[in-house]
Amino acid sequence: MDWDNLRYFLELARSGTLQSAARRLAVDHTTVARRIQALEKQVGTPLFSREADGHRLTEAGRRLQPQVEAMEAAFLAVESTAPASEQGLSGLVRIGATEGFGTVVLAPRLALFAGQHPRLMIDLLALPRLVHLSRREADIVISLERPARGAVVVSKLTDYTLRLYASKRYLARHAPIRTREDLRGHTFISYVDDLLFSKELQYLDELHKPDAFALRSTSVLAQYEATAAGAGIAVLPAFVAERDKTLLRVLPEQPQTQLTRTFWMSMPAETKHLARMQAVWTFLKDTASAQQAVLLPNLR
Numbered sequence: 001m002d003w004d005n006l007r008y009f010l011e012l013a014r015s016g017t018l019q020s021a022a023r024r025l026a027v028d029h030t031t032v033a034r035r036i037q038a039l040e041k042q043v044g045t046p047l048f049s050r051e052a053d054g055h056r057l058t059e060a061g062r063r064l065q066p067q068v069e070a071m072e073a074a075f076l077a078v079e080s081t082a083p084a085s086e087q088g089l090s091g092l093v094r095i096g097a098t099e100g101f102g103t104v105v106l107a108p109r110l111a112l113f114a115g116q117h118p119r120l121m122i123d124l125l126a127l128p129r130l131v132h133l134s135r136r137e138a139d140i141v142i143s144l145e146r147p148a149r150g151a152v153v154v155s156k157l158t159d160y161t162l163r164l165y166a167s168k169r170y171l172a173r174h175a176p177i178r179t180r181e182d183l184r185g186h187t188f189i190s191y192v193d194d195l196l197f198s199k200e201l202q203y204l205d206e207l208h209k210p211d212a213f214a215l216r217s218t219s220v221l222a223q224y225e226a227t228a229a230g231a232g233i234a235v236l237p238a239f240v241a242e243r244d245k246t247l248l249r250v251l252p253e254q255p256q257t258q259l260t261r262t263f264w265m266s267m268p269a270e271t272k273h274l275a276r277m278q279a280v281w282t283f284l285k286d287t288a289s290a291q292q293a294v295l296l297p298n299l300r
Helices: 003-015 018-025 029-043 059-080 099-115 168-172 220-228 275-290
Strands: 048-051 054-057 091-098 120-127 140-143 152-167 187-190 212-216 233-237 247-249 258-268
Touching: 003 018, 003 029, 003 059, 018 029, 054 059, 091 099, 091 275, 099 120, 099 140, 099 220, 099 275, 120 275, 140 275, 152 168, 152 220, 152 275, 168 247, 187 220, 212 220, 220 233, 258 275
Parallel strands: 091 120, 091 140, 187 212, 187 233
Antiparallel strands: 048 054, 140 258, 152 233, 152 247, 152 258
16 A cells, blocks of 8 residues: 555545645645545545535544554654764754744744755744644644643743834824823724734733724734834834834833733644654754843843
């Protein structure tokens, strides 16, 4: 029986759609469909039922899945014993991260890391939404909330600071802001409440309930750009805002205008022994440690 066909079967069983399985396997969705058809012909029975929202395992498919997973575990065990020092890191590692952290902190450093390992491919999903480890959307996920369940390895990656910011142009057009009461009447920039992907982003009301919004966006980078353009006041990660010298902190002397949130990192327990996973995991930990001055800048 062709192991590649079984590998395609397993990805489709886990992801539920041809498109998702194809992304994970770095092939076209028609290749996935062709492989599944070949496997079904070989075993002599349908393994999936085709439904409007994707593919669901048939009873035969459900019986086959644990057997294929056992084969996968054996394959991963063999792969993990290969000396990485001799063959070098190779394969694909897909990292899911929040948009701001992924773009500003990780992207430039991951690119350099991948450049040191020509046979290693890094996919960075820097998105303003949750990236699901359970759906196999990524191999390592950096999230705002600690995963509560599943056979996963979880580690606290780092804390980071958020502060109130406005552009010099915006502040020059308005009366000085010396107290939190002075925030009344100001225009704010924030998230779209009903599209928040984590309760950890519900922080603006902790500081001030805005009278008006210039812009609400699912993207923290869009919020940053609107703030830099002088549209209003926003709560932004310090690692995004402190790079821009046209932005100033609002009420910098008041500790209550500074918030702290946490990034958590997780990966499936079944892949933790792979050399490429260990290397990327360690690199991410080292990157967060080296960037503490950016992630958690001192009060000024």
